[in-house]
Amino acid sequence: MESRSSASEESSSPPASSSAQDRAQRDEEADKELRESELRFRGLFEQTPVSMQRFRPDGVSIRVNRAYEKLFQLTDEQLAAAGFNLLNDPQIIAQGLQPLFKRAFAGEPVLTPPARFSPGLAVPGGRNEMRYIRGHFFPIRDSEGEIREIIAMHEDVTELVTAEKALKDLNQELESKIAERTRALRESEQRLRAIVQTQTELVTRYTPEGVTTYVNPAYERIYGVRALEYVGKNWIDAAAPELAASVRDSIAKLTPENPGFEFLHRKQSPDGRTVHEHWVNRGIFDESGKLQEIQAAGRDVTELFEAERRFQESEARFQRLFEDSPAGVVLLDGVTIVAVNPAGLKLIGVSSAKEAVGRSLLDFSAEYQAGGIPSVEAAAEQAKARQTEGNSRFEWVCRNVSGAEFTIEAFSSTVEIGGRSLAQVILHDISERKRAEQELRNALARERELNELKSNFISMVSHEYRNPLGIILSSTELLKRYHDQLTPAERMESILDIEVATRRMAEMIDNLLLMGKAEAGKLALSTKLIDLVELGQMIVDEVVSGVDDTREIIFEHSGVDNFATADEQLLRLILSNLLTNALKYSPPDHAPRMMLKRVGRHAVFSIHDDGIGIPEEDRPGLFQAFRRARNVGLVNGTGLGLYIVKHCVDLHHGTLDLESAVGKGTTVTVTLPVFPPLTELASNLNTRRGEEL
Numbered sequence: 001m002e003s004r005s006s007a008s009e010e011s012s013s014p015p016a017s018s019s020a021q022d023r024a025q026r027d028e029e030a031d032k033e034l035r036e037s038e039l040r041f042r043g044l045f046e047q048t049p050v051s052m053q054r055f056r057p058d059g060v061s062i063r064v065n066r067a068y069e070k071l072f073q074l075t076d077e078q079l080a081a082a083g084f085n086l087l088n089d090p091q092i093i094a095q096g097l098q099p100l101f102k103r104a105f106a107g108e109p110v111l112t113p114p115a116r117f118s119p120g121l122a123v124p125g126g127r128n129e130m131r132y133i134r135g136h137f138f139p140i141r142d143s144e145g146e147i148r149e150i151i152a153m154h155e156d157v158t159e160l161v162t163a164e165k166a167l168k169d170l171n172q173e174l175e176s177k178i179a180e181r182t183r184a185l186r187e188s189e190q191r192l193r194a195i196v197q198t199q200t201e202l203v204t205r206y207t208p209e210g211v212t213t214y215v216n217p218a219y220e221r222i223y224g225v226r227a228l229e230y231v232g233k234n235w236i237d238a239a240a241p242e243l244a245a246s247v248r249d250s251i252a253k254l255t256p257e258n259p260g261f262e263f264l265h266r267k268q269s270p271d272g273r274t275v276h277e278h279w280v281n282r283g284i285f286d287e288s289g290k291l292q293e294i295q296a297a298g299r300d301v302t303e304l305f306e307a308e309r310r311f312q313e314s315e316a317r318f319q320r321l322f323e324d325s326p327a328g329v330v331l332l333d334g335v336t337i338v339a340v341n342p343a344g345l346k347l348i349g350v351s352s353a354k355e356a357v358g359r360s361l362l363d364f365s366a367e368y369q370a371g372g373i374p375s376v377e378a379a380a381e382q383a384k385a386r387q388t389e390g391n392s393r394f395e396w397v398c399r400n401v402s403g404a405e406f407t408i409e410a411f412s413s414t415v416e417i418g419g420r421s422l423a424q425v426i427l428h429d430i431s432e433r434k435r436a437e438q439e440l441r442n443a444l445a446r447e448r449e450l451n452e453l454k455s456n457f458i459s460m461v462s463h464e465y466r467n468p469l470g471i472i473l474s475s476t477e478l479l480k481r482y483h484d485q486l487t488p489a490e491r492m493e494s495i496l497d498i499e500v501a502t503r504r505m506a507e508m509i510d511n512l513l514l515m516g517k518a519e520a521g522k523l524a525l526s527t528k529l530i531d532l533v534e535l536g537q538m539i540v541d542e543v544v545s546g547v548d549d550t551r552e553i554i555f556e557h558s559g560v561d562n563f564a565t566a567d568e569q570l571l572r573l574i575l576s577n578l579l580t581n582a583l584k585y586s587p588p589d590h591a592p593r594m595m596l597k598r599v600g601r602h603a604v605f606s607i608h609d610d611g612i613g614i615p616e617e618d619r620p621g622l623f624q625a626f627r628r629a630r631n632v633g634l635v636n637g638t639g640l641g642l643y644i645v646k647h648c649v650d651l652h653h654g655t656l657d658l659e660s661a662v663g664k665g666t667t668v669t670v671t672l673p674v675f676p677p678l679t680e681l682a683s684n685l686n687t688r689r690g691e692e693l
Helices: 002-012 014-047 066-072 076-082 090-094 098-105 158-168 174-198 218-223 241-252 302-324 342-348 375-389 431-464 466-482 488-520 532-545 568-584 641-651 678-692
Strands: 051-055 061-064 115-117 131-141 147-156 202-206 212-215 260-268 274-285 291-300 328-333 336-340 391-399 405-417 420-429 528-530 554-558 564-566 593-599 602-609 655-661 665-672
Touching: 051 066, 061 066, 061 076, 066 147, 090 098, 090 115, 098 131, 098 147, 131 158, 158 174, 174 405, 174 420, 202 218, 241 260, 274 302, 328 342, 328 405, 336 342, 342 420, 375 391, 375 405, 405 431, 466 488, 528 568, 532 554, 532 568, 532 593, 564 568, 568 602, 568 641, 568 665, 641 655, 641 665
Parallel strands: 554 593
Antiparallel strands: 051 061, 051 147, 115 131, 131 147, 202 212, 202 291, 260 274, 274 291, 328 336, 328 420, 391 405, 405 420, 528 564, 593 602, 602 665, 655 665
């Protein structure tokens, strides 16, 4: 103020007045420049994609930018309402980081390690999720060197920390390691590039000869050397010879039309570290176009260099894993194969990548996938799932170049390679596992079937054997106790009851033996010439005579005038079981009917009854052992008759058809190829005559 008063008193002389005006103009320009600088800082603070926060020296938040609000989901108002103080935050204290943060708020530039921080725990309404945050703190001082505020830049490194932890887990599957490490490194590189490209930390000016005329306070903050120690020294002479030559050449080419150039500077910091700096230089020319000075803005890109080095190492590791992986790995652009490793080539049956690259994945896929979905549609669904969820795991039916189909398990994820977004698919051949699973399912089904068979057998024996045994026991007890009191007719009736019950038990035992032979594959076919009409009538008579009431079976035949070649014993089993069932399950006043006719080389037997019929839901399992329809009521039976019939028909290579309606009756049709050609028949007849002679 005193200097300004003196200048005012001397303003009567023109030179002094001019000097005061110049100073006022310079002050005004300085104020304007300061305001513009403040506006630029505010614009940079608000628009930068890096989360930034301004603090008072006591730790209280002053202001946050938009990137902070997006990252932490907190506003200035919420922070103020909660009285948030970073130095007193319990999460920071619990992790032992309070001393480090106090150093930052004491004016020391500090780069904090990743710290666990949940905004929702610190301030109500904040992001309710634990994140790993790395902070860069540096002070803003006034002209007298006093700390005005602390600036903090935050970086969310949750994905990076997660990726690092995942990489340490040796039990992770190979495909998860590749996808996670690649994605984490990509995100880390993108964040690092964004920070480096939007932040300018070092500012200097120097003459065309290389003499430094100004450096900003960031030099002291970064390198710990006072800014004045740089001023007046020729930095180009101190640089490496190759860099000095390149910079001088670039300076010589500067013009008002082409005023800038860039270079990378590798140097040693005062603490011995190797530092990489990226410098953007711009020439300042006078009105005549003469280069007066060069202003340069520099950034420490050491981390970027390290990231690129790590990325290159990661790419090399990825390539080694890609080539050496025992699992097949395919890179796809849509459904087009971009790359495939040796294991993948082996899976699809080609010898070189040239035979696969550029072709569609569908060329090596079955036409349809599981569930009958066309492979084109299935591939589109998997691509959509990968885009929505980030990755997908699925099974795929492949077809190699020889046409053989096999099943793989695939893990698909998205990777960025060469500026392109590709699908990385890791393939595992699970054909053997599928076969083993199917065999296991078959074994389990067979075990369930055997358990059910055992249960049915026990049920049948306990039920069907109890009745005849009860009859035999009661009849013998009657004869033993009351023999002398019984009439001859009554004694004969008891003896006949014992005989019938014994025959019934013998029949059940015979059926069980036949079932055992059928199960063991020992029920063999032994053919000879047979008169089917004569045999049919004989079986009808035997079945009728075996029942305990007066019943009849109508037997009709047509067109059967030749001998047949068949197994008589098996034919007896077929017809006797079907006719016995027809009698058992039909009303006493309705006679079953058996029709026999010839159709070409086939004999067709149709046995019809007007009985209770068979429910439709029981028909699929009716030809299995110990299976009976649910509507048989108290009618005796073992559930083995139709099972034996089916085996005997199969041994003749015949067919068995069943038509039935509940309450209306059943028709069973047996078709057997038993009529040989004429030449074979003549030969068989000659053989038969020879045996009779």
